[in-house]
Amino acid sequence: MTVEAQKETLGFQAEVKQLLDLMIHSLYSHKEIFLRELISNASDAIDRLRFDALSDPSLYERDADFKIRVSYDKEARTITICDNGIGMSRNEVIEHIGTIARSGTKEFFKSLTGDKQKDANLIGQFGVGFYSSFVVADKVTLTTRRAGTPASEGVRWESDGKGEYSLETVEKPTRGTEVTLHLREDESEFLDGYRLRSIIRKYSDHIQLPIYMPVEDKEKQGEEEVVNKASALWTRSKSEISDQEYKEFYKHISHDFSDPLTYLHSKMEGTQEYTMLLYVPGQAPFDLWTREHHHGVKLYVRRVFIMDDAEKLMPRYLRFIRGVIDSNDLPLNVSREILQQNRLIDLMRSNATKKILGLLNDMATKEPEKYETFWREFGRVLKEGIIEDHSNRDTLAKLLRFSSTFSESDKQDVSLETYVKRMKEGQDKIYYLIAESYTAAKSSPLLEIFKQKGIEVLLFTDPIDHFIETELREFDGKQLQSVSKGEIDLSKFTDEKEKEEQQKTASEAKDLIERLKTVLGDKVKDVRTTNRLTSSPACLVVDQYGIDPSLKRLLEANGQRLPQDKQILEINPQHAIIQKIKQETDEQRFQDWAHVLFEQSQLSSGEPLEDPVGFVNRLNNLLAQS
Numbered sequence: 001m002t003v004e005a006q007k008e009t010l011g012f013q014a015e016v017k018q019l020l021d022l023m024i025h026s027l028y029s030h031k032e033i034f035l036r037e038l039i040s041n042a043s044d045a046i047d048r049l050r051f052d053a054l055s056d057p058s059l060y061e062r063d064a065d066f067k068i069r070v071s072y073d074k075e076a077r078t079i080t081i082c083d084n085g086i087g088m089s090r091n092e093v094i095e096h097i098g099t100i101a102r103s104g105t106k107e108f109f110k111s112l113t114g115d116k117q118k119d120a121n122l123i124g125q126f127g128v129g130f131y132s133s134f135v136v137a138d139k140v141t142l143t144t145r146r147a148g149t150p151a152s153e154g155v156r157w158e159s160d161g162k163g164e165y166s167l168e169t170v171e172k173p174t175r176g177t178e179v180t181l182h183l184r185e186d187e188s189e190f191l192d193g194y195r196l197r198s199i200i201r202k203y204s205d206h207i208q209l210p211i212y213m214p215v216e217d218k219e220k221q222g223e224e225e226v227v228n229k230a231s232a233l234w235t236r237s238k239s240e241i242s243d244q245e246y247k248e249f250y251k252h253i254s255h256d257f258s259d260p261l262t263y264l265h266s267k268m269e270g271t272q273e274y275t276m277l278l279y280v281p282g283q284a285p286f287d288l289w290t291r292e293h294h295h296g297v298k299l300y301v302r303r304v305f306i307m308d309d310a311e312k313l314m315p316r317y318l319r320f321i322r323g324v325i326d327s328n329d330l331p332l333n334v335s336r337e338i339l340q341q342n343r344l345i346d347l348m349r350s351n352a353t354k355k356i357l358g359l360l361n362d363m364a365t366k367e368p369e370k371y372e373t374f375w376r377e378f379g380r381v382l383k384e385g386i387i388e389d390h391s392n393r394d395t396l397a398k399l400l401r402f403s404s405t406f407s408e409s410d411k412q413d414v415s416l417e418t419y420v421k422r423m424k425e426g427q428d429k430i431y432y433l434i435a436e437s438y439t440a441a442k443s444s445p446l447l448e449i450f451k452q453k454g455i456e457v458l459l460f461t462d463p464i465d466h467f468i469e470t471e472l473r474e475f476d477g478k479q480l481q482s483v484s485k486g487e488i489d490l491s492k493f494t495d496e497k498e499k500e501e502q503q504k505t506a507s508e509a510k511d512l513i514e515r516l517k518t519v520l521g522d523k524v525k526d527v528r529t530t531n532r533l534t535s536s537p538a539c540l541v542v543d544q545y546g547i548d549p550s551l552k553r554l555l556e557a558n559g560q561r562l563p564q565d566k567q568i569l570e571i572n573p574q575h576a577i578i579q580k581i582k583q584e585t586d587e588q589r590f591q592d593w594a595h596v597l598f599e600q601s602q603l604s605s606g607e608p609l610e611d612p613v614g615f616v617n618r619l620n621n622l623l624a625q626s
């Protein structure tokens with residue numbers, strides 16, 4: 001086949017077109033970042049080559065002098081970014097440059113809001129990388145050759161970013177990729193060596209590889225100079241690195257546009273030597289829940305990039321952490337399989353986890369507002385740690401935040417420590433209520449007595465909270481007690497007179513209870529009086545060791561079959577309706593009342609009714625006769 005015969009025009013995947021349109025508008029105010037993105041890709045490509053060449057030195061093609069070059073041509077109005085990295089084959093160009101092969105793409109488009117600022121951030125998180133070129137260029141030419149393939153297998157990709165691109169096979173003697181941007185008319189500001197140098201220093205100083213540019217001095221034409229610091233940021237000493245540099249490095253590795261919330265940089269010395277530079281992002285990626293993680297922690301061995309997203313380096317519940325861990329002791333040929341059972345890796349992970357939890361703990365105590373942001377973004381993921389990581393459970397428990405009956409809003413901002421500090425004198429349990437939503441929890445009848453006595457109840461309203469309940473039995477020596485389980489003993493907070501009254505009404509309700517049991521039969525496990533309620537007539541509870549109904553619903557919705565555990569109907573003998581039912585002599589009416597009591601208790605605990613029409617009919621009968 002001749003070279004010409006291999007020229008073809010292809011269409012972008014629909015998502016690419018959509019993304020390009022969006023990006024050109026949203027990123028307009030950050031347009032200089034195109035250079036950061038292209039340098040970042042070049043650096044990744046060299047990292048990958050360096051790694052592959054460890055097992056196949058022929059890939060070096062006798063050129064192990066890794067570098068990135070940035071140049072510009074005022075006349076031609078072009079900027080060129082060139083690397084001697086891994087390069088791409090024809091198929092890789094089609095796959096990587098013409099399509100978005102990322103899971104979560106659909107979710108990403110759904111999450112766009114139309115608000116330019118917000119969308120710019122989301123686009124940043126999604127990682128537009130290469131496509132940001134079209135913000136400043138009306139034509140982009142990419143010429144590349146995969147390392148290890150013959151010079152005749154170079155590929156030229158070209159597009160005006162409007163929906164199509166052309167591909168042709170070209171001769172490319174050197175391996176790697178060269179991207180040429182043909183600048184738009186109004187983007188001449190970038191055809192300036194000083195401007196380009198300052199953008200590189202601002203965004204790409206931390207890139208480990210040297211970035212070369214032609215010397216500006218006319219007398220030194222043809223000469224090049226390195227324009228960045230060109231040393232791995234994490235190897236430098238903390239005192240030499242500015243906050244700005246740390247932040248830019250974060251953006252490089254995470255492909256995020258916004259600043260991280262916080263970071264830690266720590267060198268371990270002694271028997272094991274390794275350095276970690278870890279970041280907590282400022283916001284959760286749009287697909288935190290939908291995909292296997294993409295840009296996690298990168299593993300380096302003696303400054304050589306080994307792999308992205310080395311999941312063994314972080315527990316799953318810290319999957320939002322970004323950064324680099326560089327080991328001096330692992331072998332360079334380390335593979336994912338080796339990582340699975342490597343003692344050194346386990347040690348690094350356990351240390352990194354402790355450091356991150358310590359960092360979060362510091363943030364929670366010293367910068368509570370920042371911690372609030374953290375909790376809003378990542379709290380639900382961190383909660384998984386209570387289930388997953390028993391060795392750090394105490395530290396994790398301190399980091400938890402819940403909404404509470406003492407707060408005005410649904411904000412999860414009450415820690416277990418705060419709860420314990422606010423406990424009433426004589427109170428020995430941490431009370432909580434599990435419900436499907438904050439609204440359902442806030443108005444639950446089960447809270448009535450606690451409100452009356454001024455006892456705080458934590459509201460567990462995230463699905464994961466059900467599992468926290470089963471794992472976290474106590475905190476600071478205080479037992480956690482669900483308000484919907486077992487018999488709640490608040491006798492310490494009840495005076496003698498009140499107790500006497502309760503006993504009296506309870507013994508007077510004995511007959512009523514028997515009648516209710518007969519009518520409700522096996523719908524309930526038991527019927528008994530309660531002191532939990534003050535303004536509702538009845539509620540449903542489970543035994544101390546029973547499964548909470550909302551957890552049951554959650555598990556059943558996920559396909560689990562559970563034993564049919566009946567609930568206990570508790571009645572408030574002092575309530576006017578209960579008093580009225582007690583007097584009811586008409587058997588049909590009594591039966592209607594009994595069912596209505598049971599069914600309204602199901603409704604207020606968020607359960608669906610088995611026979612909603614029957615409930616409405618019974619209620620209507622009672623209303624019509626009252």
Ligand SMILES: Nc1ncnc2c1ncn2[C@@H]1O[C@H](COP(=O)(O)OP(=O)(O)OP(=O)(O)O)[C@@H](O)[C@H]1O
Pocket residue numbers: 037041042045083085086087088096097126127128129130131176177255
């Ligand atoms: N200079 C390059 N050399 C080799 N491959 C490259 C180069 N630039 C881009 N690629 C390939 O194209 C892919 C897409 O690049 P792009 O910049 O769009 O996104 P990315 O770098 O994967 O990350 P993100 O989507 O998060 O920005 C890269 O993953 C890489 O495989």
